[in-house]
Amino acid sequence: MATIVDVAKHAGVSVATVSRILNGKTKVREELRLRVMDSVKSLEYTPNAAARNLRRNESGTILILAPNITNPYYTHIIAGIGDAAHEHGYSSFLCNTANDRSREKELLTRLEHQQADGAILLATELGAEWLIPYAQKFPIVQCSEFDPKVDIVHVSIDNYGAATEAMEHLLALGHKRIGLISSLNHYYSTVLRTKAYYDALDRANITVREEYAGKATFDYTFKSGSDVARSLLSQEARPTALFCISDMLALGAISSAKEMGFRVPEDVTIVGFDDVEHTMMFHPYLTTVSQPCFDIGYQAMQQLFRLMSGEEPARELIIPHKLEIRESSAHRYLDPPWIGQP
Amino acid sequence: MATIVDVAKHAGVSVATVSRILNGKTKVREELRLRVMDSVKSLEYTPNAAARNLRRNESGTILILAPNITNPYYTHIIAGIGDAAHEHGYSSFLCNTANDRSREKELLTRLEHQQADGAILLATELGAEWLIPYAQKFPIVQCSEFDPKVDIVHVSIDNYGAATEAMEHLLALGHKRIGLISSLNHYYSTVLRTKAYYDALDRANITVREEYAGKATFDYTFKSGSDVARSLLSQEARPTALFCISDMLALGAISSAKEMGFRVPEDVTIVGFDDVEHTMMFHPYLTTVSQPCFDIGYQAMQQLFRLMSGEEPARELIIPHKLEIRESSAHRYLDPPWIGQP
DNA sequence: CTGTTAGCGCGTTCAA
DNA sequence: TTGAACGCGCTAACAG
Numbered sequence: 145m146a147t148i149v150d151v152a153k154h155a156g157v158s159v160a161t162v163s164r165i166l167n168g169k170t171k172v173r174e175e176l177r178l179r180v181m182d183s184v185k186s187l188e189y190t191p192n193a194a195a196r197n198l199r200r201n202e203s204g205t206i207l208i209l210a211p212n213i214t215n216p217y218y219t220h221i222i223a224g225i226g227d228a229a230h231e232h233g234y235s236s237f238l239c240n241t242a243n244d245r246s247r248e249k250e251l252l253t254r255l256e257h258q259q260a261d262g263a264i265l266l267a268t269e270l271g272a273e274w275l276i277p278y279a280q281k282f283p284i285v286q287c288s289e290f291d292p293k294v295d296i297v298h299v300s301i302d303n304y305g306a307a308t309e310a311m312e313h314l315l316a317l318g319h320k321r322i323g324l325i326s327s328l329n330h331y332y333s334t335v336l337r338t339k340a341y342y343d344a345l346d347r348a349n350i351t352v353r354e355e356y357a358g359k360a361t362f363d364y365t366f367k368s369g370s371d372v373a374r375s376l377l378s379q380e381a382r383p384t385a386l387f388c389i390s391d392m393l394a395l396g397a398i399s400s401a402k403e404m405g406f407r408v409p410e411d412v413t414i415v416g417f418d419d420v421e422h423t424m425m426f427h428p429y430l431t432t433v434s435q436p437c438f439d440i441g442y443q444a445m446q447q448l449f450r451l452m453s454g455e456e457p458a459r460e461l462i463i464p465h466k467l468e469i470r471e472s473s474a475h476r477y478l479d480p481p482w483i484g485q486p
Numbered sequence: 487m488a489t490i491v492d493v494a495k496h497a498g499v500s501v502a503t504v505s506r507i508l509n510g511k512t513k514v515r516e517e518l519r520l521r522v523m524d525s526v527k528s529l530e531y532t533p534n535a536a537a538r539n540l541r542r543n544e545s546g547t548i549l550i551l552a553p554n555i556t557n558p559y560y561t562h563i564i565a566g567i568g569d570a571a572h573e574h575g576y577s578s579f580l581c582n583t584a585n586d587r588s589r590e591k592e593l594l595t596r597l598e599h600q601q602a603d604g605a606i607l608l609a610t611e612l613g614a615e616w617l618i619p620y621a622q623k624f625p626i627v628q629c630s631e632f633d634p635k636v637d638i639v640h641v642s643i644d645n646y647g648a649a650t651e652a653m654e655h656l657l658a659l660g661h662k663r664i665g666l667i668s669s670l671n672h673y674y675s676t677v678l679r680t681k682a683y684y685d686a687l688d689r690a691n692i693t694v695r696e697e698y699a700g701k702a703t704f705d706y707t708f709k710s711g712s713d714v715a716r717s718l719l720s721q722e723a724r725p726t727a728l729f730c731i732s733d734m735l736a737l738g739a740i741s742s743a744k745e746m747g748f749r750v751p752e753d754v755t756i757v758g759f760d761d762v763e764h765t766m767m768f769h770p771y772l773t774t775v776s777q778p779c780f781d782i783g784y785q786a787m788q789q790l791f792r793l794m795s796g797e798e799p800a801r802e803l804i805i806p807h808k809l810e811i812r813e814s815s816a817h818r819y820l821d822p823p824w825i826g827q828p
Numbered sequence: 829c830t831g832t833t834a835g836c837g838c839g840t841t842c843a844a
Numbered sequence: 845t846t847g848a849a850c851g852c853g854c855t856a857a858c859a860g
Contacts, residue, residue, distance in 0.1 A: 145598070145599065145600065147852090147853055147854085148853065148854065148855095149853080149854095157830080157831085158830065158831045158832075159831090159832095159853090159854080159855090160830070160831060160832075160833095160855080160856085161829090161830060161831075163854070163855055163856085164829095164830085164855095167855080169856095170829080170830095171829065172829070172830080173829065173830085176829090176830085190595075190599040190601075191853085191854075192540070192599075192600065192852085192853050192854070193545065193601055194536050194537075194539035194540040194545065194600075194852085194853080194854095195536075195540050195836090195852070195853035195854040195855090196853080196854055196855080197536035197836095197854095198534070198536040198537050198540050198836050198837065198838090198852090198853080198854075199835085199836055199853080199854045199855045199856085200836090200854085200855070201836070203535070203536065205577070213561055213564065213565050213568070214558060214561040214562055214565060216556060216558065219555055219556040219561055220556055222555065223555050223556055223582065226555070226580065226581075226582065227582075235547070235577075235579050236579075236580070237577050237578075237579075238568065238578070238580060240565065240568065240569075256487070257487065257532040258487060258534070258536075259532075259535055366767050395767070399767070399768065422764065425708050425737070425741070426741065426768055489836095489837055489838085490837065490838065490839095491837080491838095499846080499847085500846065500847045500848075501837090501838080501839090501847085501848095502839080502840080502846070502847060502848080502849095503845090503846060503847075505838070505839055505840080506839090506840095506845095506846085509839075512845080513845070514845070514846085515845070515846085518845090518846090533837085533838075534836085534837050534838070536836085536837080536838095537836070537837035537838045537839090537852090538837080538838055538839080539838095540836090540837080540838075540852050540853065540854090541837080541838045541839050541840085541851085541852055542838085542839070542852090543852075
């Protein structure tokens, strides 16, 4: 492998000149520039990353902390982060935290030990005060989830607005008995989507029924969605629509509804959230809020890059979402006689 | 951050001694050992990776080349690789090759430039001769897919054996008109699974019908599976069973079969391959060959580690699979009168 | 604008 | 068995 010394000799200049040209800070005579670039090419020179990092006291690596690298919602975000990191010349080091805060903390010590120049956290729950000391010392961006009480740069969609749109859609279809399947986790997104549900009912002057609101397990499994849906739909005065805060829950709900003999959307209308995949694989195709996962990850990395290079990033970046209306809500609802007034 | 010099001073020894103790090559007096380890702990010393790499002429990183980091089949393998790499103190650098060979080549230059100490390739197609010069110079392991004509360390399942089991299962159920949905790609696994299909029919003295064999797109999409199945099942003397070389194809096939008014498994029996997910989400649950993806990745990293540390790894490592018999084949088939003899 | 030179933190000779 | 000293390849002062 060629080193910077080889290039310098080959081009007949000093190593400092080569370094300057390669890093493009100060001005260099154009003639030398060309000569050096020529040598770089013919020697196939690539800077030795270890030496550069040692000298600059950097690592050239960013940390991605994800709770689960097999969940498609995260993999798309990770792909976006990876692409953006690559464009900036950074490697990304992907870590599975398995939702274990002590593992998160352990990993963040990598920042202290300069084994990483910055970090992107994918799914921190509320109560993220413990992050503050880290965020003050190191470049950290929260992606998709964040804690509004903790002032750390974050990228997300407008969860409240998106959930409100979904609810308005159900109300516009004529539904008055709308159920909710949320989750036991402590993500801010869960709080916002749930609040949007209650607020929308309030605005429509519909009395909230606590027996219409169910909570699935923290990780949005298909099975928990189907279990909760089954119990909600078993009530005598059952909901005619279900708003689910995640697609997997919605798919589970459809499965239960069908098994119970209900037609979707005619008897029960179901709406999901995320649009990450499989929403258009089985009929009825799922109505859901589409999140641009790849772009969310990509933008998060852009913010992190600003942070690392000393520029001022946006404290909050909101990425556009889109309500995708499909088969699972393709039915204008009219109270059947047996249901009476809600 | 504490450096090795700080530790040496704190323990009252030379840096060389600290280095020796930390790397455990040569013998050191036990008393000093303890003193140094104490200092390491109280100073929270961690070796500077960049300096170590510069000195050792290594990178501490391994490359993972995957065609698509959002496909669940790969994400589970990647998780396995990542865990094993972490255990050996390596970082893993995940790259999306998007099935582009020039991108693969470009990435492998990282090995030459010592930006990576080894590589695991996840989905090389047949015709992998171009890899030979790289594999002679650098530690490379092929994971899940490989080219039998190219002698590179690889980890895989017994695709021929597994597909044979699946076929024997269909034959044991009484099926004589068995269709195949394979793929246009050039993976060795595709070749083997297809060969197992033809060989099993031969052994059972069943005449092969070319109109029963269809090819889906190279990346196993749900839609292509459903398209091919529709065409296979539209024939007058349609197949009574379909062997699909991937789960997504099988799920697509089930969807088409249902839309065409066939019951699964009563009218059409369907078997998939991989068991990566969603095989037990919608009824009928899919009969399929289960691959231990995480373990395949984990073992691939173990082999790579052997290669990197100069030990002799197994040229070929075959991981056990398991045929999971579920609802989509839960039916003993008897020729209905209208079908006649095949 | 360009060259000379001093480390960055570590592992590894070579002496003792 | 231990320590002193060199140099890995690079960047950033400092001189010129």
